[in-house]
Amino acid sequence: MHELSVAMSLLDEIGEVAARERAASVVTVRLRVGRLSGIARDALAFAWDLARVDTVASNAELHIEDIEVAVFCSRCEQERAPVEGGALICSVCGASAPSIVHGRELELVALEVVS
Amino acid sequence: MRVIEIQQNVLRKNDALARTLRERFAASQTLVVNLLSSPGSGKTTLLEATLGHFARRYRVGALVGDQATRNDAERLERSGAPVRQITTAAECRLDADMIGKALAGWEALPLDILFIENVGNLICPAEYDLGEDLRVALTAVTEGEDKPLKYPLAFNTSQVALITKTDIAEAVGFDREASHRAIRGVQPAVRIIEVACRTGAGMDEWYGVLEERLAAKRAALAPV
Numbered sequence: 659m660h661e662l663s664v665a666m667s668l669l670d671e672i673g674e675v676a677a678r679e680r681a682a683s684v685v686t687v688r689l690r691v692g693r694l695s696g697i698a699r700d701a702l703a704f705a706w707d708l709a710r711v712d713t714v715a716s717n718a719e720l721h722i723e724d725i726e727v728a729v730f731c732s733r734c735e736q737e738r739a740p741v742e743g744g745a746l747i748c749s750v751c752g753a754s755a756p757s758i759v760h761g762r763e764l765e766l767v768a769l770e771v772v773s
Numbered sequence: 774m775r776v777i778e779i780q781q782n783v784l785r786k787n788d789a790l791a792r793t794l795r796e797r798f799a800a801s802q803t804l805v806v807n808l809l810s811s812p813g814s815g816k817t818t819l820l821e822a823t824l825g826h827f828a829r830r831y832r833v834g835a836l837v838g839d840q841a842t843r844n845d846a847e848r849l850e851r852s853g854a855p856v857r858q859i860t861t862a863a864e865c866r867l868d869a870d871m872i873g874k875a876l877a878g879w880e881a882l883p884l885d886i887l888f889i890e891n892v893g894n895l896i897c898p899a900e901y902d903l904g905e906d907l908r909v910a911l912t913a914v915t916e917g918e919d920k921p922l923k924y925p926l927a928f929n930t931s932q933v934a935l936i937t938k939t940d941i942a943e944a945v946g947f948d949r950e951a952s953h954r955a956i957r958g959v960q961p962a963v964r965i966i967e968v969a970c971r972t973g974a975g976m977d978e979w980y981g982v983l984e985e986r987l988a989a990k991r992a993a994l995a996p997v
Contacts, residue, residue, distance in 0.1 A: 660864055660865050660866055660897045662863065663864060664783060664784075667783050667784065667786065668783050670786075671779075671781065671783060675777060675779060679777055681777070685774060689783075694925065694926050695900060696896040696897050696899065696900055696926070743922060744919070744921075744922030744923060744925050744958070744959070745922055745925075745955070745958030745959060746925060746929060746958065746959045746960070747958060754957070754958070754961045756929055756959065756960050756961060756962065758926075758929065762900070762926070764782060764783045764784055764900070765780060765781060765782055765783065766779050766780075766781050766782075766783055767778070767779060767780055768776055768777060768778050768779055768780075769776070769777045769779065770774055770775070770776050770777075771774070771775060771776075771777060772774055772775075773775065
């Protein structure tokens with residue numbers, strides 16, 4: 659539900675990068691969004707369309723890569739998928755694995771620009 | 774056309790502001806407690822009792838986030854403790870910038886303990902660091918035992934989980950073991966405290982945790 663403010667923060671960031679890189683306009687924006695980030699993909703796409711008007715990214719396409727949740731299992735000593743159903747428990751050995759490695763991402767990965 | 778690689782957290786400005794707040798709260802030796810829950814889990818009731826309990830011995834105050842209305846702030850003001858309302862309008866969470874602005878010019882500062890009642894929502898507030906020392910997630914016995922599994926991040930990032938309204942647990946068929954299992958399932962290190970604000974059950978344990986944390990923060994900051 660804070661997708662609009664996320665879209666606006668994103669556009670601020672894009673504006674700074676575009677200015678620094680002397681880009682005339684932004685064509686593509688690549689974003690990584692984790693399943694636990696609380697961001698709904700459709701709501702973000704909707705907010706993006708509202709927020710990009712009259713910015714350097716006004717015609718930019720938003721590409722969102724969904725990132726699945728991964729935890730670090732200290733018993734297996736490696737990154738694992740958690741069990742189904744929400745608990746942060748290793749799906750391989752069943753140990754508790756509260757250390758989240760992936761799934762919280764909300765990252766601006768790259769821009770394609772024309773100078 | 775060219776590609777610019779960035780790899781940057783979109784919320785990094787919030788993280789940077791939260792670090793600034795944390796330094797400020799270290800300087801004033803203020804324990805900051807961020808309360809997260811769904812609407813209706815009992816954050817305001819918990820705070821009414823907590824502010825009342827500490828008001829005579831410590832300088833305590835609260836920032837209260839709500840999308841609209843001052844009702845919660847007005848309830849808390851009756852405890853006699855200083856309270857500031859943050860009306861977030863469309864926003865479903867507090868962020869570090871809102872906290873910084875709400876503290877500006879507040880005559881109640883410096884405080885020993887600052888409570889922040891976040892907007893009632895278990896999703897969005899979990900990603901916003903407010904510079905707090907202690908994050909507390911509340912879940913009421915009326916909510917169903919699987920809330921932590923549905924909203925794992927809020928409980929995963931908390932140090933204390935409060936199960937509230939335990940005085941009516943039996944009437945609503947609350948499954949205590951399932952609730953603890955769900956909380957531990959997302960964060961085994963969390964301290965679980967069961968409370969009933971109406972009867973006072975469990976409240977001493979909650980107050981004790983706050984006292985311990987305040988003492989620990991002061992000890993850590995004390996000149997050697």
